[in-house]
Amino acid sequence: MRKLFPHPYLSVTLFVAWILLVNSAALGSALVALVLAAALPHVTAAYWPGRAHIRHPLALARYVALVLWDVLTANIHVARLILFTPADQLQSAWISVPVDLQSPEALALLAGTITLTPGTLTAEFSADSKTLLIHALHAPDPDAIRDDIKSRYEARLKRIFA
Amino acid sequence: MSLLLETCISLLLVIGGLFGLIGSFGLLKLKTPMQRLHAPTKATTLGVGATLLAAAIAMYWQTGSASWQVVMISVFLFLTAPVSALYLAKTHLHLGKDPLPPTSTKADWAGKRR
Numbered sequence: 278m279r280k281l282f283p284h285p286y287l288s289v290t291l292f293v294a295w296i297l298l299v300n301s302a303a304l305g306s307a308l309v310a311l312v313l314a315a316a317l318p319h320v321t322a323a324y325w326p327g328r329a330h331i332r333h334p335l336a337l338a339r340y341v342a343l344v345l346w347d348v349l350t351a352n353i354h355v356a357r358l359i360l361f362t363p364a365d366q367l368q369s370a371w372i373s374v375p376v377d378l379q380s381p382e383a384l385a386l387l388a389g390t391i392t393l394t395p396g397t398l399t400a401e402f403s404a405d406s407k408t409l410l411i412h413a414l415h416a417p418d419p420d421a422i423r424d425d426i427k428s429r430y431e432a433r434l435k436r437i438f439a
Numbered sequence: 440m441s442l443l444l445e446t447c448i449s450l451l452l453v454i455g456g457l458f459g460l461i462g463s464f465g466l467l468k469l470k471t472p473m474q475r476l477h478a479p480t481k482a483t484t485l486g487v488g489a490t491l492l493a494a495a496i497a498m499y500w501q502t503g504s505a506s507w508q509v510v511m512i513s514v515f516l517f518l519t520a521p522v523s524a525l526y527l528a529k530t531h532l533h534l535g536k537d538p539l540p541p542t543s544t545k546a547d548w549a550g551k552r553r
Contacts, residue, residue: 297507352458352485355477359465369474375543392521395481398473399521400528401539405546410539412528414477 281315284325288314329382329438336437343433347394355395358415370416371400374409374423376431381406383438390430397422444500448493455490462486472531480524488513 282288295310296302318325331337358367378384384406388399391411401410416422458481465478491513498506529550532539539548 294511297511300507348484348488352481355465355481356458356461359461359468359478364468364470367469367474369471371537371540373540373542388525389518389521392480392524393484393517395477395484398477398480398528399525400473401532402549403542403544403546404549405544407544407546408542408548410532410542410548412473412476414474 282318283322284318284328286329286331287318287325291317327381329380331437333437336433340430340433340437344390344393344430347429351395355414358396362415367415368417370413370419372397372411372413372416372419372423374411374426375407376409376427377407378431378434378438380438383434387426387430387434391426397426444496448497451489451493451496455486455488455493458486458489473528473537476524476527476531480520484517484520487516 292310292314295313296306299306299309376384376387378387384402388402388409391397391399391409396414398412398414399409400412402408403410411422411426413419413422462478462481465481466475469475469478491509495506495509498509531537532548532550542548
């Protein structure tokens with residue numbers, strides 16, 4: 278089993294994604310999905326050196342819900358910035374955020390979260406992956422944004438990924 | 440189609456259009472390349488999300504079966520938007536015009552020109 282499916286999460290995701298894309302659960306599409314779920318992880322093996330360890334799947338689901346809610350509220354926040362704040366009063370800033378997440382999957386998730394929540398954008402990693410460089414559209418208090426990211430997202434991700 | 444559902448769908452379409460418009464307006468109004476990068480990555484999340492949700496409800500109402508392709512479009516958008524934004528930002532950084540804050544450790548920023 279391990280030989281055939283070296284990355285079980287990836288295989289399950291591919292299987293479900295294919296079923297949803299063809300929008301049918303007929304035997305034929307299920308077979309194609311199974312072949313893809315078995316073949317693609319092997320073809321792309323070079324890009325998956327490690328394996329993600331998710332300790333709390335339920336916490337991950339809660340995290341996704343939290344991020345979706347933040348996307349909603351923060352979008353409104355940025356829309357108000359764009360509409361009502363004069364362009365020369367926007368205090369954009371580069372912020373350096375130290376992180377101590379070990380797994381690359383958790384780091385990628387954190388970087389994606391920062392970009393998706395409006396107002397902040399991940400731009401760069403440090404060479405040792407211990408610092409994220411983010412750009413904030415309007416940051417009167419850059420330290421507050423850094424602390425917010427650490428307490429709101431990084432702490433949760435640290436708990437989810439072993 | 441019931442009035443309630445039609446109202447829901449219209450509301451979602453208006454919200455989606457509004458956020459798309461605000462995002463494009465931001466592209467026009469903001470001054471620096473990095474500020475402008477904020478506008479399109481955001482319009483995709485809420486603007487396209489609301490429009491797709493409206494499409495999903497309308498399809499479910501008309502055909503009686505859920506259209507999962509619509510859900511997949513938003514999933515792929517959420518997956519690809521941060522990646523394209525990261526690459527645009529890295530390209531901008533490569534010009535070396537912006538003064539960057541220091542990293543927290545001895546290692547420098549990964550893409551820095553030497």
